[in-house]
Amino acid sequence: MIRQETAADHRDVREVHTRAFDDGEHVPGLVEALRVAEAASAPLSFVATVDDRVVGHVLLSAARLDAPRRIVDVLTLSPLGVLPEFQRRGIGTRLVAHALAAADSRGVPLVFLEGSPHYYGTRGFERADAVGFRSPSLRIPEPAFQVARLSAHEPWMTGTFVYSEVFWAFDCVGLRDPELP
Numbered sequence: 001m002i003r004q005e006t007a008a009d010h011r012d013v014r015e016v017h018t019r020a021f022d023d024g025e026h027v028p029g030l031v032e033a034l035r036v037a038e039a040a041s042a043p044l045s046f047v048a049t050v051d052d053r054v055v056g057h058v059l060l061s062a063a064r065l066d067a068p069r070r071i072v073d074v075l076t077l078s079p080l081g082v083l084p085e086f087q088r089r090g091i092g093t094r095l096v097a098h099a100l101a102a103a104d105s106r107g108v109p110l111v112f113l114e115g116s117p118h119y120y121g122t123r124g125f126e127r128a129d130a131v132g133f134r135s136p137s138l139r140i141p142e143p144a145f146q147v148a149r150l151s152a153h154e155p156w157m158t159g160t161f162v163y164s165e166v167f168w169a170f171d172c173v174g175l176r177d178p179e180l181p
Contacts, residue, residue, distance in 0.1 A: 132158035139174025
């Protein structure tokens with residue numbers, strides 16, 4: 001089951017990201033900071049549960065697109081985590097689909113992320129630089145910079161993607177391996 005995250009889920013979400021990313025406090029700290037950061041819109045945060053146990057989490061947070069006509073409020077999908085023993089069961093796929101549907105229903109035109117094009121390319125994302133978007137960092141391999149264009153997207157909405165300050169403060173921009181699988 002996928003549902004909106006509640007405050008009671010925070011400890012379980014921390015465990016999901018600690019175990020899924022195996023990088024100590026980096027990703028769990030990012031999630032906590034994004035929850036409370038001042039932004040144009042509140043984050044959208046969803047958990048996947050199996051038998052009432054939180055086994056996965058996805059977060060969409062406010063970002064901007066520096067487009068020729070004006071700044072456009074968009075979202076970034078990061079992080080997406082599933083407990084290792086529940087991976088490869090479609091839970092991440094369902095979390096991504098739920099997150100994109102929620103963003104689309106709120107009139108968000110674009111969702112950006114950094115990640116494997118093999119994974120996200122079959123889940124509604126495409127290579128962003130190939131469709132008119134500029135990466136916010138030289139440290140992001142071009143194939144990893146991806147976008148989902150939702151129903152509110154208009155052709156003039158191109159330009160440079162800008163992460164929120166939290167991603168920069170936590171050095172969570174451009175951390176992808178240039179040798180993508």
